[in-house]
């Protein structure tokens with residue numbers, strides 16, 4: 021066991037994954053510099069340039085080549101430098117990676133992992149702060165997962181690699197170095213599609229994922245200190261989505277707050293709310309609340325804080341559900 | 345195509361070729377390069393003090409940026425990247441635009457009225473085709489305006505480069521593609537982007553003229569850009585100029601070049617500094633003196649301090665204002681969200 025942050029836990033997972041000869045990493049600056057977030061640090065030195073591949077600046081090329089490798093029997097891991105730079109690869113992801121299993125009726129599959137750092141909160145330049153997960157959720161055929169802890173980061177990356185289908189693996193940028201946790205040295209898997217039940221409570225359910233888990237957990241602390249019994253769920257995986265755990269929670273508490281960093285309209289929170297309405301409506305004691313980013317471009321550094329949902333907004337939403 | 349880049353001024357400042365620029369014009373462009381360098385160094389320094397967000401320095405590329413933009417008329421367009429502040433500024437985008445943007449304030453992106461410069465492209469590759477549409481649109485609207493796009497060697501690897509080059513050639517648009525081959529795309533050297541003997545060679549496959557020029561030679565860059573702009577203006581189509589230069593600083597202030605290149609190569613390129621060679625030339629022509637240089641440096645330095653102080657004094661966007669830039673009229677959803685944001 022070692023105390024690792026998310027970036028280090030991912031590095032450990034990648035290093036262990038590369039023990040399998042079918043695994044290669046492809047991306048911009050992943051080798052010599054170890055990636056802009058140093059997630060792939062040291063792997064080129066350890067596994068060599070045939071396995072840890074610094075590519076030209078060409079996201080469509082990275083994903084398209086990884087697709088070919090995956091179809092032909094390898095297990096590539098493609099890195100997009102930031103979510104805003106995954107868009108040149110859109111056509112490859114949506115029209116090819118996501119569809120090959122269905123198009124070929126199972127004859128061909130593309131079991132690759134596309135790692136994408138995402139989210140705001142570090143005062144970065146334009147296009148470096150997006151949370152566009154819902155776009156990928158809307159591409160049937162890919163799985164979409166979002167770890168929020170070092171333990172999950174390692175276990176879910178290894179599970180993603182084992183998965184027979186392509187997985188978009190989102191990495192919350194502002195959590196990369198902010199949390200440390202004991203992470204086992206050996207390889208282990210955290211199954212995809214199973215949410216994490218972080219706290220058991222009776223009064224209100226707080227549901228979040230990825231970069232927002234820090235705010236969600238902080239809000240839960242504040243509410244708990246006020247005597248509110250809070251149920252907290254980290255979804256971890258958007259496709260597949262563990263609706264069962266959410267519905268069960270909603271049925272127990274009757275009050276639900278869903279938190280996402282992404283813009284509001286048609287975001288993943290809307291899907292969570294819809295499922296709760298469909299399957300737990302008669303258990304609800306209050307309208308379901310959504311706490312989200314707004315339908316705007318993420319503001320630059322000076323005003324970014326107005327965009328990212330704050331702990332106070334989460335707490336306020338929970339209190340609204342608790343009003344008699 | 346000659347793979348040897350065209351040069352007029354040697355690194356020691358001796359001239360061995362014709363230039364259409366007279367000494368007063370060269371002095372003006374030297375002054376512009378110097379202003380750009382002061383801006384660039386101050387921006388890096390202010391980033392280190394935490395006053396600016398990440399900055400991408402262009403030191404070493406001043407001849408490319410000033411020499412290319414100097415070939416334009418006000419009716420022409422400039423479409424550059426995050427590293428092209430020098431060219432954008434010469435064409436009328438202001439230091440204030442650039443600095444305000446770097447403090448992390450959207451208002452930096454508002455080009456002054458009448459100035460034909462798009463805000464810097466942060467994504468690599470997507471902007472080149474915009475210069476195709478801009479130039480093409482000029483022609484369709486009966487103007488002889490031209491569009492200049494600046495980009496790096498790494499950008500030529502993106503698929504959009506292909507589409508831009510192909511459109512420009514097929515429709516013979518008045519577009520000048522100006523590639524600053526500065527040796528690196530973050531940690532990757534140019535050899536890792538392409539196996540093409542040169543980037544200029546790529547033009548051939550599109551049926552376009554490709555030109556290679558010493559990007560640290562102001563006079564050579566100016567001549568190449570002037571010829572390409574004149575050709576585009578005449579209706580004779582696009583040109584790809586590959587300017588050989590070097591990014592002497594880090595990729596951005598967040599980058600550590602020690603991880604991928606040696607100091608030795610940086611020192612070699614410092615010997616070929618674009619400002620120093622013009623200075624030497626001007627000295628030999630008796631058209632440079634220390635006091636003039638110092639005056640420019642000090643004035644520019646003060647101006648930049650003032651701009652940043654003003655930018656910092658400007659109140660940041662309120663929760664209400666972050667909604668204002670999105671649509672001509674805010675949607676019903678945005679109005680609702682804006683009210684919510686204002687409540688906090």
Ligand SMILES: Cc1ncc(C[n+]2csc(CCOP(=O)(O)OP(=O)(O)O)c2C)c(N)n1
Nearest residue numbers: 105427466467468496497498499528529530
């Ligand atoms: C579409 C896209 N992919 C990746 C990036 C991240 N990135 C920023 S600059 C850069 C390298 C660009 O190199 P080059 O085009 O040679 O220009 P230079 O930075 O050397 O001026 C990369 C990969 C980006 N901004 N946009």
